[in-house]
Amino acid sequence: MIYSSELIKGTLKTIVLKLLADNNKMYGYEITQRVKELTSEKIQITEGALYPTLHALENEGLLTTEIEYIGKRVRKYYRLSPSGKTKSQEKLSEFSDFIQTMIFLLDIKTKTA
Amino acid sequence: MIYSSELIKGTLKTIVLKLLADNNKMYGYEITQRVKELTSEKIQITEGALYPTLHALENEGLLTTEIEYIGKRVRKYYRLSPSGKTKSQEKLSEFSDFIQTMIFLLDIKTKTA
DNA sequence: TGCAAATACATCAGATTCTTATGTATCTTT
DNA sequence: AAAGATACATAAGAATCTGATGTATTTGCA
Numbered sequence: 001m002i003y004s005s006e007l008i009k010g011t012l013k014t015i016v017l018k019l020l021a022d023n024n025k026m027y028g029y030e031i032t033q034r035v036k037e038l039t040s041e042k043i044q045i046t047e048g049a050l051y052p053t054l055h056a057l058e059n060e061g062l063l064t065t066e067i068e069y070i071g072k073r074v075r076k077y078y079r080l081s082p083s084g085k086t087k088s089q090e091k092l093s094e095f096s097d098f099i100q101t102m103i104f105l106l107d108i109k110t111k112t113a
Numbered sequence: 114m115i116y117s118s119e120l121i122k123g124t125l126k127t128i129v130l131k132l133l134a135d136n137n138k139m140y141g142y143e144i145t146q147r148v149k150e151l152t153s154e155k156i157q158i159t160e161g162a163l164y165p166t167l168h169a170l171e172n173e174g175l176l177t178t179e180i181e182y183i184g185k186r187v188r189k190y191y192r193l194s195p196s197g198k199t200k201s202q203e204k205l206s207e208f209s210d211f212i213q214t215m216i217f218l219l220d221i222k223t224k225t226a
Numbered sequence: 227t228g229c230a231a232a233t234a235c236a237t238c239a240g241a242t243t244c245t246t247a248t249g250t251a252t253c254t255t256t
Numbered sequence: 257a258a259a260g261a262t263a264c265a266t267a268a269g270a271a272t273c274t275g276a277t278g279t280a281t282t283t284g285c286a
Contacts, residue, residue, distance in 0.1 A: 188233095
């Protein structure tokens with residue numbers, strides 16, 4: 001089961017910032033694969049959505065980039081800047097709060113794993 | 114604290130369908146107020162977002178409407194149709210699953226050294 | 227009594243964000 | 257040799273929301 005796209009809307013930046021907070025550096029394609037793997041393919045991040053988002057975060061000064069070459073193929077690594085680290089924590093904390101609110105509002109029974 | 118609007122994107126239909134599943138019938142303005150009240154004003158549904166959504170749900174056959182007059186002022190009540198009840202449960206179940214996935218995804222500790 | 231705020235509907239231009247398609251190029255597997 | 261995976265990127269169009277605007281009625285209170 002893949003979640004309807006509207007559900008995932010607005011969560012992409014949060015996901016990216018959190019992954020980069022946990023992993024020193026990551027490149028775009030790696031992010032799509034990691035998310036797919038970690039969510040049992042329930043969340044599929046498309047490249048058309050991811051790359052513009054990464055560029056936007058970079059333009060906001062939240063990410064820095066480094067180019068690496070794997071053979072002749074280019075690979076662009078992203079890393080959190082200091083302000084990116086702060087932003088990542090803020091976004092995560094806000095999302096966490098939001099989830100609690102939604103669980104209450106929608107009266108959702110959570111699985112205590 | 115009011116959640117950044119992007120976070121709430123895509124959850125509006127789910128919220129509306131759930132409220133209507135719990136309350137026999139509701140009108141638009143009432144929905145905005147109920148959500149504001151239930152979330153301590155953290156989630157503010159604007160009328161510009163709500164009314165088009167209600168109209169869309171009605172066009173999909175998920176909601177039925179009844180007009181009532183309070184004095185001279187019109188009030189439009191919305192109610193779940195049978196297919197709306199099914200849809201409400203589906204949406205809720207999907208959202209619940211999505212939240213579990215997000216909790217897991219955003220809670221991962223660093224895998225790299 | 228009079229005026230601001232609240233109630234209640236609605237639409238719409240513009241902004242944001244995502245989907246889907248397309249493009250380029252390299253590397254790996256069969 | 258071809259297909260699929262890796263890896264970047266852009267862009268038209270769709271979907272959805274914000275913020276403004278519009279109309280009208282009712283309530284609260286100074």
